[in-house]
Amino acid sequence: MKKIGLFCTVLLSLVVISGCGGGGETKESAKSSEPVELKTPEKFGVKLENLDASGTLDGQYKGKKITVATRTGDHETALKEAAKYFEAASGAKVEVQSFPAGNDEEKIQLDLSTSHTFDAVLMPVANIHSYAASGYLKKLDDYKKVADPELDTDDFIPSILDLYGKYDGKLYAFPYKPDTQMLFYRKDIFEDEKVKTAYKEKTGKDLAVPTTNEEMIEVAKYFTKSKNADSPIDYGYISMGSTTNSRAIWMNREGEQTVISKDNQATVDNDGTKKAMETMMELKNYTPKEWTQLGWDEANAMFVEGKALMMEQWPGLINSINDDKSKIKDKVGFAVTPGSSPVLGGWSIAVTNHSEEDELAYKFVEFVTSKDAELLKVEHTMDPVRQSNYERGEVMDSNSMYPVLLDSLTKGKQLVDADVPYISAQLNDILEDETQNLLNGKQDIDKTTANMQKKLKKEISSAEIE
Amino acid sequence: MKKKKFPVSLILLVLFTFIFLFPIYWTITTAMKQPGQIMVIPPEFIPSKISLQNFRQVIAENNMGQFFWNSLSISISTTIITLIIASFAGYGFSRFNFRGKKLSLLLVIAVRMIPSLIYMIPYYIIFNQLHLLDSKVGLTIVYITANLPLAIWLSASFFDELPDEIFESAKIDGCTEFQIYWRIALPLVVPGLVVISILVFLASYNEFGTALVLLFNDSTKTLPVGISGMVQLQKDTPFGLLAAAGTIAMIPAFILALTTQKYVQKGITAGAVKG
Numbered sequence: 001m002k003k004i005g006l007f008c009t010v011l012l013s014l015v016v017i018s019g020c021g022g023g024g025e026t027k028e029s030a031k032s033s034e035p036v037e038l039k040t041p042e043k044f045g046v047k048l049e050n051l052d053a054s055g056t057l058d059g060q061y062k063g064k065k066i067t068v069a070t071r072t073g074d075h076e077t078a079l080k081e082a083a084k085y086f087e088a089a090s091g092a093k094v095e096v097q098s099f100p101a102g103n104d105e106e107k108i109q110l111d112l113s114t115s116h117t118f119d120a121v122l123m124p125v126a127n128i129h130s131y132a133a134s135g136y137l138k139k140l141d142d143y144k145k146v147a148d149p150e151l152d153t154d155d156f157i158p159s160i161l162d163l164y165g166k167y168d169g170k171l172y173a174f175p176y177k178p179d180t181q182m183l184f185y186r187k188d189i190f191e192d193e194k195v196k197t198a199y200k201e202k203t204g205k206d207l208a209v210p211t212t213n214e215e216m217i218e219v220a221k222y223f224t225k226s227k228n229a230d231s232p233i234d235y236g237y238i239s240m241g242s243t244t245n246s247r248a249i250w251m252n253r254e255g256e257q258t259v260i261s262k263d264n265q266a267t268v269d270n271d272g273t274k275k276a277m278e279t280m281m282e283l284k285n286y287t288p289k290e291w292t293q294l295g296w297d298e299a300n301a302m303f304v305e306g307k308a309l310m311m312e313q314w315p316g317l318i319n320s321i322n323d324d325k326s327k328i329k330d331k332v333g334f335a336v337t338p339g340s341s342p343v344l345g346g347w348s349i350a351v352t353n354h355s356e357e358d359e360l361a362y363k364f365v366e367f368v369t370s371k372d373a374e375l376l377k378v379e380h381t382m383d384p385v386r387q388s389n390y391e392r393g394e395v396m397d398s399n400s401m402y403p404v405l406l407d408s409l410t411k412g413k414q415l416v417d418a419d420v421p422y423i424s425a426q427l428n429d430i431l432e433d434e435t436q437n438l439l440n441g442k443q444d445i446d447k448t449t450a451n452m453q454k455k456l457k458k459e460i461s462s463a464e465i466e
Numbered sequence: 467m468k469k470k471k472f473p474v475s476l477i478l479l480v481l482f483t484f485i486f487l488f489p490i491y492w493t494i495t496t497a498m499k500q501p502g503q504i505m506v507i508p509p510e511f512i513p514s515k516i517s518l519q520n521f522r523q524v525i526a527e528n529n530m531g532q533f534f535w536n537s538l539s540i541s542i543s544t545t546i547i548t549l550i551i552a553s554f555a556g557y558g559f560s561r562f563n564f565r566g567k568k569l570s571l572l573l574v575i576a577v578r579m580i581p582s583l584i585y586m587i588p589y590y591i592i593f594n595q596l597h598l599l600d601s602k603v604g605l606t607i608v609y610i611t612a613n614l615p616l617a618i619w620l621s622a623s624f625f626d627e628l629p630d631e632i633f634e635s636a637k638i639d640g641c642t643e644f645q646i647y648w649r650i651a652l653p654l655v656v657p658g659l660v661v662i663s664i665l666v667f668l669a670s671y672n673e674f675g676t677a678l679v680l681l682f683n684d685s686t687k688t689l690p691v692g693i694s695g696m697v698q699l700q701k702d703t704p705f706g707l708l709a710a711a712g713t714i715a716m717i718p719a720f721i722l723a724l725t726t727q728k729y730v731q732k733g734i735t736a737g738a739v740k741g
Contacts, residue, residue: 117682301505
């Protein structure tokens with residue numbers, strides 16, 4: 001029994017240790033609260049001289065602290081990297097807190113409405129719009145007095161500032177990470193003389209990277225083994241056909257298709273959407289039979305295995321393509337999605353309404369999206385949102401996708417997330433469910449668009465959005 | 467001559483062992499593979515090359531050591547405190563008759579029936595007021611309250627198993643009630659307490675939802691929250707790293723299973739024959 005007593009004592013002391021360790025900062029983070037002198041960094045051949053926001057950061061925030069919330073992963077890493085330089089210039093301490101994908105939205109929403117610990121949030125655009133509608137965010141125009149004189153908001157990629165940063169005509173956030181779907185294609189096959197000759201013989205046309213839906217269908221058909229035994233590759237086209245991803249396939253198509261109007265009305269039941277869905281159903285014939293099961297990992301794995309000629313995907317695919325085990329490394333070209341109306345994703349960063357250090361939070365938000373500081377995030381997969389940065393130093397050459405990415409971002413027409421405050425996720429679910437019903441042959445196109453329209457309308461009206 | 471019986475039980479045993487052990491084998495071997503060996507067809511059932519790179523990376527870059535310690539300290543704290551409270555309460559419910567005893571026991575278990583999600587927002591608001599958000603103490607309190615009902619019920623049933631004669635003899639020998647509890651009853655229900663410990667420890671160690679809501683910082687996050695943060699949208703799932711983290715996370719469960727097996731058997735049997 002004495003032994004049990006001794007065991008309990010030891011473990012109880014563990015309890016105390018565990019208790020005392022809660023909630024505090026790590027030793028490392030406590031140490032870092034002292035601002036340190038950092039060397040002027042050089043990125044992509046550009047010396048980043050303006051990391052003090054044109055002199056508006058001068059150590060005046062010493063002793064203050066802000067907390068910034070975002071998703072775990074590259075966003076967090078990129079913010080932490082920039083925070084080091086911000087701390088050195090401002091004297092303040094920045095704590096970046098991150099939450100796993102899939103749970104971050106609820107967690108941040110809960111804090112914004114209840115505990116108010118976050119001073120700034122970096123989140124997908126649709127979420128930022130919801131927060132703005134709920135009154136959780138500060139208007140950034142209110143900080144003009146303390147703004148960097150070289151802020152230059154016109155430098156953001158055209159339409160990005162409006163789409164990513166504004167809600168109801170007012171600026172609530174700065175764009176942080178641009179995102180758009182692109183066409184990845186097998187350059188080696190498109191440039192193969194034998195393949196080109198064979199294509200010309202069979203179709204009477206020159207083989208070229210498609211720029212329209214019709215061209216894409218034609219090329220995809222020729223390069224699908226089940227339709228053409230001479231095809232050098234199994235499938236003409238691939239993308240993520242699984243639920244949560246499939247709506248992008250028809251939303252990428254050209255035409256006047258829209259989902260939600262600017263005044264939050266469902267507008268999906270239109271001829272443009274129907275035409276886009278017709279293209280999607282035609283493309284289905286040139287995809288693997290398990291297409292509707294393919295998510296990010298599965299679809300990318302098939303493409304890097306060399307099974308498909310073309311793939312519509314988010315830019316992150318480049319990591320799989322460039323992997324040492326990839327069978328298509330250095331064999332891939334990039335283009336704007338056929339029809340030139342790619343869907344957009346994207347992330348913005350904003351100051352929260354309950355922040356007690358809102359001016360400092362604003363300076364941080366401004367800093368991480370500033371012309372010089374945003375080059376600090378590029379190596380963490382956060383591509384530039386300022387068009388001038390694509391022209392600086394070796395930025396454009398650092399990533400073979402960049403010319404097309406910039407072009408796609410300029411041409412992007414609508415967000416992949418249904419951009420209605422509070423209910424974006426529910427509306428996305430409706431779009432996905434109906435798209436899956438169509439892809440799986442449970443209903444035709446007319447019924448799909450009609451169902452979408454009806455359900456979106458009902459959801460929007462029950463949310464009583466003004 | 468008797469016909470030899472077909473060893474059906476042996477086949478079933480092998481089959482179930484395989485079903486239960488294969489995922490563990492797959493996790494451990496995946497942890498030792500490089501990315502190019504993982505998503506391949508046909509799959510490498512026996513890794514062609516073994517590397518510990520995933521373990522090194524997960525510990526060095528993904529803060530896994532911190533998460534592991536947090537999980538361990540929270541789970542051990544929860545287990546010890548739950549055990550102490552539950553053994554006192556269980557002893558009380560078993561040994562003493564008082565008005566409302568049955569109702570109290572029913573109320574205790576009723577708490578367990580309410581989905582834990584319901585408590586989440588109230589916890590969040592209360593802990594925010596008490597400055598217990600993002601604190602291991604706060605999470606330990608939640609885990610203790612969540613585990614106590616079942617622990618009390620189980621412990622009461624284990625004390626019920628003890629014959630009344632033991633208590634009467636101890637009283638005749640002059641033991642106080644606490645001495646009876648501490649010197650006589652407690653050592654006799656150790657197998658039962660071990661079962662409770664395992665249930666409580668694993669429930670706390672594996673819990674995800676509450677930890678996700680109540681913790682913010684890397685210095686307080688637990689293993690399940692930390693591991694889930696390794697999956698990023700629009701990036702390839704790091705299967706090797708996840709498997710390495712999973713393998714590390716399995717260690718306490720393995721140690722528990724190996725060291726407490728005989729108690730578990732005794733404890734489960736003791737609970738089962740209660741009538």
